[in-house]
Amino acid sequence: xxLNIERNTIIKNPKTRDFLADAFYPxxxxxxxxxxxxxxxxxxxxxxxxxxxAQKFAEAGFFFVKFNFSHNGTTIKKPTDxxxxxxxxxxxxxxxxxxxxxxxxxxxxxxxxxSEKIAVIxxxxxxxxxxxxxxxxxxxxxxxxxxGVSNFxxxxxxxxxxxxxxxSGVMYSENKRxxxxxxxxxxxxxxxxxxxERFTIQYAxxxxxxxxxxxxxxxxxxxxxxxxxxxxxxxxTSELVIMENANHTFGAKEPWTENGLPDQLNKATSLATDFxxxxx
Numbered sequence: 372x373x374l375n376i377e378r379n380t381i382i383k384n385p386k387t388r389d390f391l392a393d394a395f396y397p398x399x400x401x402x403x404x405x406x407x408x409x410x411x412x413x414x415x416x417x418x419x420x421x422x423x424x425a426q427k428f429a430e431a432g433f434f435f436v437k438f439n440f441s442h443n444g445t446t447i448k449k450p451t452d453x454x455x456x457x458x459x460x461x462x463x464x465x466x467x468x469x470x471x472x473x474x475x476x477x478x479x480x481x482x483x484x485x486s487e488k489i490a491v492i493x494x495x496x497x498x499x500x501x502x503x504x505x506x507x508x509x510x511x512x513x514x515x516x517x518x519g520v521s522n523f524x525x526x527x528x529x530x531x532x533x534x535x536x537x538x539s540g541v542m543y544s545e546n547k548r549x550x551x552x553x554x555x556x557x558x559x560x561x562x563x564x565x566x567x568e569r570f571t572i573q574y575a576x577x578x579x580x581x582x583x584x585x586x587x588x589x590x591x592x593x594x595x596x597x598x599x600x601x602x603x604x605x606x607x608t609s610e611l612v613i614m615e616n617a618n619h620t621f622g623a624k625e626p627w628t629e630n631g632l633p634d635q636l637n638k639a640t641s642l643a644t645d646f647x648x649x650x651x
Contacts, residue, residue: 372397372398372430373397373398374395374396374397374398374426374429374430375394375395375396375397375398375483376393376394376395377393377394378393379391379392379393379450380392380393380394380477381447382438382470382473382474382477383473384441384469384470384473386466386469387441387442387466387469387470388441388442388458389441389447390438390439390440390441390447390470391416391438391439391445391447391450392416392436392437392438392439392474392477392478393416393417393422393425393436393437393438394434394435394436394478394481395425395426395428395429395434395435395436396429396433396434396435396483397429397430397432399432399483401485402482402483402484402485403432403433403434403483403484403485403488404432404433404434404485404488404489404490404647404651405433405434405436405478405479405481405484405485405486405488405489405490406428406433406434406435406436406489406490406491406492406647407436407437407438407471407474407475407478407489407490407491407492408421408424408425408435408436408437408438408491408492408493408494408497409438409440409467409471409491409492409493409494409497409498409500409501409504410437410438410439410440410443410494410495410497411493411494411495411496411497411498411518412495412496413444413453413544413546413553414443414494414495414497415439415443415444415445415450415451416437416438416439416450417450417451418451418625419620419623419624419625419626419627420623420627420629420632420633420636421437421623423627423631423632424632424636424640425437427632427637427640427641427644428640428643428644431644431647431648432648433644433647434478434481434483434484436474436478438470438474440462440466440467440470441458441466441470442458442459442461442462442463442466442467443458443459443462444456444458444459444462444553446458453546453549453551453553456551456553456554457554459553459554460541460553460554460555460556460559461556461558462559463558463559463562463563464500464523464562464563464566464570465562465566467500468500468503468504468507471491471500471501471504472504472508475489475504475508475510475511479510486510487512488512488651489510489511489512489513490511490512490513490514490515490647490651491504491505491511491513491514491515492514492515492516492517492643493515493516493517493519494517494518494519494620495517495518495519495520495593495594495619496520496523497519498516498517498518498519498520499519499520499521499522499523499572501514501515501516501519502514502516502519502572502575502576502579502583502602503569503570503572503575505575505579505581505583506574506575506576506578506579507575511581512581512582512650512651513581513582513583513584513646513647513650513651514579514581514582514583514584515583515584515585515586515643515646515647516583516584516585516586516587516599516602517586517621517639517643518586518587518588518591518593518594518619518620518621519585519587519594519598519599519602520572520594520598521572521573521576521598521599521601521602522572522573522598523563523570523571523572524563524567524571527560527563528542536555536557536560537557537560540556540557541554541555541556541557542554542555543555548625572602573601573605576602576605576606576609577605577606579606579608579609580607580608581608582608582610582646582650582651583602583606583608583609583610584609584610584612584642584643584646585599585602585603585609585610585611585612586599586612586614586639586642586643587599587611587612587613587614587617588613588614588615588616588617588618588619588621588635589613589614589615589616589617590616590617590618591617591618591619592618592619593619594619596613599611599613610646612642614635614638614639616635617635617639618635620636621633621635621636621638621639622634622635622636623636
């Protein structure tokens, strides 16, 4: 099967800043369902095995898009490096929602996209953002969560560390892979607090009336399987798949040097494409 791959398309967002997106889709005379993938915290569109995952979605007949959030720390010129830690520190959920909207606006108008068939997928924090996007946007017909979070609020620091963050205006989180100390400015919490109702994933899940597939591993150190059970409990239209022994990235890592997907991510991708075909 011949695949078309459009890499590093510049998406303009006057509310944030320009960022990059990739599209993978099969050669076809027909318009294709659009599937948009959102990466997670300290992630980016080219991380690990995401390119191989994108190819598998395209081979299954979908127009698959992955993108870098504008303030994820990468840049237009360096899309695979955290080359702009200042931008990373200025990220917040409002900016991510704005970026998501611009991605959807851009690819809805692609001549190979069936704009009546749109799904969103998110990994980790991107799963939470995708849940909110699916709830808010009538264009989105289906949601898939890969190790997706169920709650943003409890991930903020508590008590002493929170007061230290508030007083200093910044706190740092070490990236264990790159050993960079990545800043979070206090505006991140202020943006959440100002928009807390909007960014409460529980509310979005409870009011979501669209097909929702939740895929979660039992060996996930970053997002415990309890969060997947909660999402499934809240949503009346969800299906839950618990994958034994799968970790947070379903076996993928950065860099990923193999020619094929790791077994767990390959299985998760197959589950996702089957769900899309059944419901989209």
